[in-house]
Amino acid sequence: MNLTAKQRFLPAPPVALAPLAGITDLPFRQLVASFGAGWVVSEMVASQDMVQAKPSVRDRAELGFDQGATAVQLAGRDPYWMAEAARMVAGNGAAVIDINMGCPAKKVTGGLSGSALLRTPDHALRLIEAVVEAVDVPVTLKTRLGWDDDSLNAADVARRAEAAGIALVTIHGRTRCQFYKGRADWSAIRAVRDAVTIPVIANGDITTPADARTAMSLSGADGVMIGRGAQGRPWVLAQISAALYGTPAPVVPQGQAFCDMVSNHYEAMLTFYGADLGNRVARKHLGWYMDTAGTPAPLRSAILTATDPARVLSLLPDALTPTVTEVAA
Incomplete structure (x- = not known):
């Protein structure tokens, strides 16, 4: 297999939706993509569970193989x-x-995957090589400092990953032990940018165009990835x-357009999850939308505790009609 054909991957525009467990499901990815995004990333899927078709993964891993830029x-x-x-996901059109x-997350690192692989870079490289050799589509890597x-050791890991055929690397500007505390260190990503020739994407605490400009200036990155900043603001x-x-x-x-967007989401x-589970899973999104709209607390509570979807839909117009105010970039 000729790896050079897939060694660089940089969609235009290079602004991506980060994978967020329990959040970036197919309905949310489709909504974000409808506004315009270079590419979106699915929720993290456990590889062994995917292959063995455990129901817990099948239930949430409708990955949108036929969706562009995913x-x-x-x-x-x-x-x-x-x-x-x-091989399975590539064969299905990823x-x-x-x-x-x-x-x-401890449940991930406790299984010696996720950011725990930063502690065993030789093993991580074998994993990367196995994936790259298995498929003909671009393989990218998301990691931390x-x-x-x-x-x-992100720069060394990225250098070795590039040599193994990784087409792009995204760096969250925190260590694993920081979790999501403090501020992402965008300037620390520059060491990775200097270590490789493939595209580098900066991630962490980027919520506005001004943040993105600063992150790219400090890091030298080729693009940005947005996670929590898209919550309530697709x-x-x-x-x-x-x-x-x-x-x-x-x-x-x-106003009404915002209400219609939220109701459709x-x-x-x-539809995606079924009425009962869908209503529960949607509450986090509804909460973020109501944060954006400035919904009064009593109405917010009524929506987030309602068990009947029809009741939720009837309350949304009153909850979401305040004008959305965006902070200037």
């Missing part, structure tokens, strides 16, 4: 299962496969793309 993120410890999962080496402040990636790359600026929904989640 990467499927795989996590795992075993090169065999990672390669098999990669355009890009992303390897998770950044998740800091290191396990802790005493082991900032248009923000398109705003950043417009500000940095001159793409069409999104029309930010306000809610109904899409009911």
Whole structure:
């Protein structure tokens, strides 16, 4: 297999939606993509569970293989299962496969995957090589600065990953031991940028066009990835793309248009998950939308405790009609 054909991957615009467990499901990815995004990344999927078709994974891992500009993120410890999962998702039409080496959650690192792989770079390299060799689509890598402040090895990991055929690397500007505390160190990402020739994407605490400009200036990165900044604001990636790359600026929904967008997202989640589970899973999104809209506390509580979807839909117009106010970039 000729790896040079897939060694560089940089969609235009290079503004991506980060994978967020329990959040970046298919309905949310489709909504973000509808405003405009260079690419979106699925929720993290456990490779062995995917191959063995455990129901818990099948239930949430409808990965949108037929969706354009979508990467499927795989996590795992075993090169065999990672390669098999990669073959499976590529065979089903996934355009890009992303390897998770950044998740800091204890249930992930306790299984020696996610950011725990930063502590065993030789093993991580074998995993990367197995995935790259298994598929013909681009393989990307998402990781952190290191396990802790005493082991900032992202640049070395990225250099070795590039040699193994990784097409792009995304760096969250924190160590694993920081989790999401403090501020992302965008300037520390520059060491990775200096170590490789493949595209580098900066991630962490980027919520506005101004943040994106600063992150790229400090890091030298080729693009940005947005995670929590898109919660309640699915248009923000398109705003950043417009500000940095001159793409069409999104029309930010306000008033009734905002209510319609949220209602449609809610109904899409009911369809995707089923009414009962969909209503529960949607609550986090509804909460973020109500944060954006400035919904009064009593109405917010009524929506987030309602068990009947029809009741939720009837309350949304009153909860979401305040005008959405965006802070100038």
